[in-house]
Amino acid sequence: MKQVDEFFSIPYLLITKQFEILQYTTEVEEIFVMHHNFLKMCDEESVHKVIKEVVPGKSKNKIEINLVPSSANHDLLLVDLYVNWKNDLHAELMIIPKDQGMLDVTASLGQLRSRLNTTNFELLEEKEKLQEAMAENNRLSAPFIELSSTTALVPLFGDLNAEKIYAVGDELLTSAQQSYIETILFDLTAVGEIEQDGVIAFQGVVQSLAYMGMEIVVIGVKPDHAQRINDLKLKLGLKFLRSLQQAIRKYCN
Amino acid sequence: MTRKHYEKFAEYLLQGKEDEAVELVDKLLTLHPRLYLFEDIITPAMYYIGALWEKNEISVADEHLATAVCDFVLSRLDAGVYENKFQSKKRKKIILLGAEEEQHYLGLKMVAGFYREKGWRVRYLGPNLPLNHALRQIKDWQPDVIGLSAALSYRLPVVKQMTEAFSQLSWSPGIIIGGRIAKKYDLSNLETGQVRVVKGLTELEQVHNVWKAGVVDETS
Numbered sequence: 522m523k524q525v526d527e528f529f530s531i532p533y534l535l536i537t538k539q540f541e542i543l544q545y546t547t548e549v550e551e552i553f554v555m556h557h558n559f560l561k562m563c564d565e566e567s568v569h570k571v572i573k574e575v576v577p578g579k580s581k582n583k584i585e586i587n588l589v590p591s592s593a594n595h596d597l598l599l600v601d602l603y604v605n606w607k608n609d610l611h612a613e614l615m616i617i618p619k620d621q622g623m624l625d626v627t628a629s630l631g632q633l634r635s636r637l638n639t640t641n642f643e644l645l646e647e648k649e650k651l652q653e654a655m656a657e658n659n660r661l662s663a664p665f666i667e668l669s670s671t672t673a674l675v676p677l678f679g680d681l682n683a684e685k686i687y688a689v690g691d692e693l694l695t696s697a698q699q700s701y702i703e704t705i706l707f708d709l710t711a712v713g714e715i716e717q718d719g720v721i722a723f724q725g726v727v728q729s730l731a732y733m734g735m736e737i738v739v740i741g742v743k744p745d746h747a748q749r750i751n752d753l754k755l756k757l758g759l760k761f762l763r764s765l766q767q768a769i770r771k772y773c774n
Numbered sequence: 775m776t777r778k779h780y781e782k783f784a785e786y787l788l789q790g791k792e793d794e795a796v797e798l799v800d801k802l803l804t805l806h807p808r809l810y811l812f813e814d815i816i817t818p819a820m821y822y823i824g825a826l827w828e829k830n831e832i833s834v835a836d837e838h839l840a841t842a843v844c845d846f847v848l849s850r851l852d853a854g855v856y857e858n859k860f861q862s863k864k865r866k867k868i869i870l871l872g873a874e875e876e877q878h879y880l881g882l883k884m885v886a887g888f889y890r891e892k893g894w895r896v897r898y899l900g901p902n903l904p905l906n907h908a909l910r911q912i913k914d915w916q917p918d919v920i921g922l923s924a925a926l927s928y929r930l931p932v933v934k935q936m937t938e939a940f941s942q943l944s945w946s947p948g949i950i951i952g953g954r955i956a957k958k959y960d961l962s963n964l965e966t967g968q969v970r971v972v973k974g975l976t977e978l979e980q981v982h983n984v985w986k987a988g989v990v991d992e993t994s
């Protein structure tokens with residue numbers, strides 16, 4: 522192959538139908554890794570495209586491909602390849618690397634994206650902290666207080682929903698297991714709203730405790746809770762007492 | 775039928791029609807699980823876009839637009855997944871990152887969605903992460919598993935280097951290597967008791983089912 526100087530200062534090549542390089546300008550050598558065969562200068566995953574698009578049947582063509590650059594800064598260089606067949610055997614190739622401007626835009630888009638991502642990240646972090654705080658809050662709204670060696674009091678605070686019951690359920694069951702408690706007093710005096718899913722979850726916990734042989738007593742049921750809780754009474758055979766005082770008198774002697 | 779869906783989806787991506795793309799995904803979501811959307815619609819659509827580029831029908835500029843719309847659709851798919859149902863219980867942690875210099879991140883983002891749906895805590899660090907950066911974040915957070923993704927064949931040495939560095943961590947996290955590189959090349963020489971090469975989300979799902987069945991202890 523022959524190096525030519527009498528041409529524009531751009532990467533230019535003359536090749537055969539078999540992609541053998543006959544002529545090339547210095548710019549080709551400067552920007553890319555030279556080979557005798559043009560296909561060897563292409564990224565392996567651009568070769569197929571070159572073989573299909575650089576054919577005498579398409580006498581003038583323009584395609585985008587990736588070439589292997591001589592600089593170590595990049596793995597690949599995306600270029601526009603202009604093809605002009607002089608005859609059935611020889612083609613001229615002109616290589617125009619993609620505008621640096623576009624590459625810059627791509628890079629800054631990438632940076633923006635990763636900034637968005639970090640923001641997301643921090644939000645997520647805060648969200649998880651909040652969720653943990655809420656879970657903690659839920660756990661604290663049902664302390665397990667041992668009144669005597671056989672009786673424990675579990676006062677419930679706030680609205681009764683499934684989330685809260687799930688949060689306290691496990692601890693309640695373990696506390697009950699680890700002690701000699703026989704009777705658990707659930708005090709609903711400080712409960713606000715009772716939600717349907719809360720009742721179902723509550724039923725689950727009470728049932729497990731009952732299976733463990735606990736006697737379950739519910740105290741402080743307000744008139745507007747009565748109906749919901751009453752269903753449980755029938756299903757689970759719970760005992761009801763009006764006030765904590767009554768309960769303490771009965772169970773803590 | 776499916777073929778039509780992913781081609782249609784690819785068309786929306788290339789035309790920048792995010793509303794239509796979201797609508798199609800929402801519709802399919804009523805019939806199929808998310809995994810199907812990731813694996814049988816969105817991924818094939820992106821590969822199809824790659825094929826169009828090879829046929830000289832579109833340019834890389836078009837791919838950028840398609841990527842942006844696809845990214846948007848994935849974010850939408852992610853919304854509302856990590857919910858309270860995973861409360862209190864101790865959740866497993868995974869960190870996801872792309873090899874240094876890598877710009878292909880859509881697959882990694884899907885993996886993030888995959889794990890969120892499983893109730894894991896997910897730190898998605900994005901692609902193009904220098905090793906020392908990655909190591910700092912990983913040591914800070916001590917994930918149970920590290921997921922590494924790469925697309926370009928030129929990343930093989932970096933992937934190897936990162937895998938070796940992660941293998942030395944004191945608490946021996948699980949390491950999963952995925953991405954196009956895992957699909958195209960045989961990386962089985964990187965596999966150890968600690969390192970798995972996974973070709974796609976369907977395989978990832980299988981790996982997890984095996985873990986669940988207790989054949990492999992994922993925390994060890």
Ligand code: B12
Nearest residue numbers: 820824876877878879880881921923926927952953954975
């Ligand atoms: C879209 C695209 C882009 C987008 C990027 C999209 C993005 N942000 O992710 C843009 C336009 C930015 C881009 C840039 C480039 N690209 Co590009 N790109 C593609 C294209 C068309 C589709 C890729 C894609 O989105 N796939 C969809 C995802 C979902 O698939 P996936 O990554 O395989 O992921 C799946 C699995 O692998 C798995 N997975 C992925 N990661 C992980 C991780 C873990 C832990 C697990 C378990 C699983 C897993 O999950 C997914 C679902 O199964 C491909 C063509 C192709 N056939 O792949 C070319 C392609 C990958 N790109 C290529 C090239 C060369 C480039 C550039 C260098 C230059 C260029 N523009 O042509 C630059 C690279 C810059 C850089 N430094 O990285 C070549 C690679 C050639 C090679 N030798 O490897 C390809 C093959 C095109 C080609 N034929 O030339 N590209």
